[in-house]
Amino acid sequence: MNLREFSELLGLSPTTVSRALGGYPEVKEETRRKVAEAARTHGYRPNRRAASLATGRAMAIGHVIPTSLNHEMVNPVFADFLAGAGEIYSDANYDLILSVVNDGNEVRAYRQMARAGSVDGIIVHGPRDDDARVALLRETALPFVVHGRVPVAPTDYNFVDVDNRRAFQRATDLLLDLGHRRIALLNGHETMDFARRRRDGYLSAMVARGLPDCAELRFDGEMSEQNGYRTACGMLAQQDAPTAFLVSSMIMAIGVRRAIHDAGLVMGQDVSVVTHDDMLSYLGNGDDVPIFTATRSSVRAAGRRCAEILLDRISRPSQDPVQEVWESDLILGASTGPAPRSRT
């Protein structure tokens, strides 16, 4: 059923019906009620495509999520982030258009969305160091919000980020305070901005105590369970093995835990682990006492906030950029303890 048919049914003009549904003041309250009622019973909804063609608003937000080319891995945080953003969109009657592309094809995906006018705004996921996306988006004049930050870009764009540097600096300090000296860092790809900041936080804490930066104690790559396991196994087999691991994701930390167990060691006693916890819905970190000591920040809340900001910028452009850096909690769990005297 289209507008014309529906309005004939009511004995009104399309204009009036459209206004009634749109909530414009030019239509009598009683008429509006009648129209709304009829729309419900007859199941009329304005055609989305026609409406957005007429208004120029697509009523949709684009998300481009990258899968890494080699391992085709999809970062599991996306599910929760999208769930958070999705809540906001449905309330505002916006659609969420999802585009899954290989790393590197992202720019093309953004450009297409922009040119075809299929979205009113874009969320940028997983900013990297060589990121051309922010510049591109600025060109297109499409509102956007970055989840994370772009390393070197000019600073006048919207973003929501966790203070990754500080989080990992604090986490490292905690381990150092516990007496650990050989602290391994298992990080995400350090081409990613968040991973780089975490590394910097880790390094600055180490350096502040006069400790060296040991290449054999650092890993960066896909944050999968397997990588956590393999890497930790390798490091634990070294002669001067680490007594603590600082890990960038729960999933990876679970791999580390497995490696510790396999080596016949006890997590929280022989080896300490601190991880970042995105508060994924299916990966609660224990009940009363957290399993892992962790830097914690809800990625779902970040999704909600990014969406809110974006919708706000769309309805009121030319505001000052919103830039939020969230402090993450450092919560103590059972996975950390004082450094053991020595191991051989």
Add this chain to the structure above:
Amino acid sequence: MNLREFSELLGLSPTTVSRALGGYPEVKEETRRKVAEAARTHGYRPNRRAASLATGRAMAIGHVIPTSLNHEMVNPVFADFLAGAGEIYSDANYDLILSVVNDGNEVRAYRQMARAGSVDGIIVHGPRDDDARVALLRETALPFVVHGRVPVAPTDYNFVDVDNRRAFQRATDLLLDLGHRRIALLNGHETMDFARRRRDGYLSAMVARGLPDCAELRFDGEMSEQNGYRTACGMLAQQDAPTAFLVSSMIMAIGVRRAIHDAGLVMGQDVSVVTHDDMLSYLGNGDDVPIFTATRSSVRAAGRRCAEILLDRISRPSQDPVQEVWESDLILGASTGPAPRSRT
């Protein structure tokens, strides 16, 4: 830039340009080349909304993913499923419209998509026993493919499913063959069709050997790590504790593994575990020897296949329904072994 401006720029009529870009035969090859070239250099793309209004095709597929109301959990398999489907969509130049809704509001979401004509087809996720969606979608005449199956619905709809019943029957048989008698089932919500089928498979194998159905050995609920841990802890503390666990997801199995460790037991020796493995990209099940003995089926491949089928039904309606039931692999890993003589 719109079509009119672009065509003026070329000194051609909008019609010709549209045909050139659309690949129609009525336009000289040389003209087409020139038009395509100019489109590239000037960055012209037909406005998506206008195009779909004119053609009647939305060029978009709707996915409605539910979050469970209580725990706001998003099943992590969605990320990989969407990634699989997304691959197919981008190749075919379709958009993916994602709607995240609370359990129970799904029907409304489907109806809205259908009425507003914002999608050409729909993928139905996580069919349940009381599912009104299939009936609704049949009414709307919108093509759809179900990932999974609807328990009691008429059978003339498209679906791709794993043979969950058989998978869990085989898994149970394996454990029985190893001598286990007290076998626990840690399942997803048994309102979900897949979980019910898995339970049936488990029960039929048990019954076939004359074993009872013990309520205290069965759990169904959210497949989170915590639930796996908590439930396994509780069961292992029972006086007649299970010697084996059959688990519906890797995430949950990781919780079970943790519980086994915490109880001072060794997985694969004292307690056996078999899990279903959706082959999530970030949760590889070990390298050479799988960690978990598992029934295995790629959810990403299922995403691809569902998308393929849907696009095919859209381009050629009124074909016979495609109904695929995939056999899942049963792979042997390190988490299973013969039942221990006895434990106290």
Add this chain to the structure above:
DNA sequence: TGGAAAATTCAAACCGATTTGGGTGCATTT
């Protein structure tokens, strides 16, 4: 009761593409 102001409603233009049903120009045939 008449007339101005306010409250409603409507006809028509517009958004940006696709597509129908012709035209135009040129080569070929008669």
Add this chain to the structure above:
DNA sequence: AAATGCACCCAAATCGGTTTGAATTTTCCA
């Protein structure tokens, strides 16, 4: 030279809404 065919190209209608500017009806007050 007229007729036919073919290869190109185009004007205009269409999709289903929103919105502008004008027309109509109602309300209010002198």
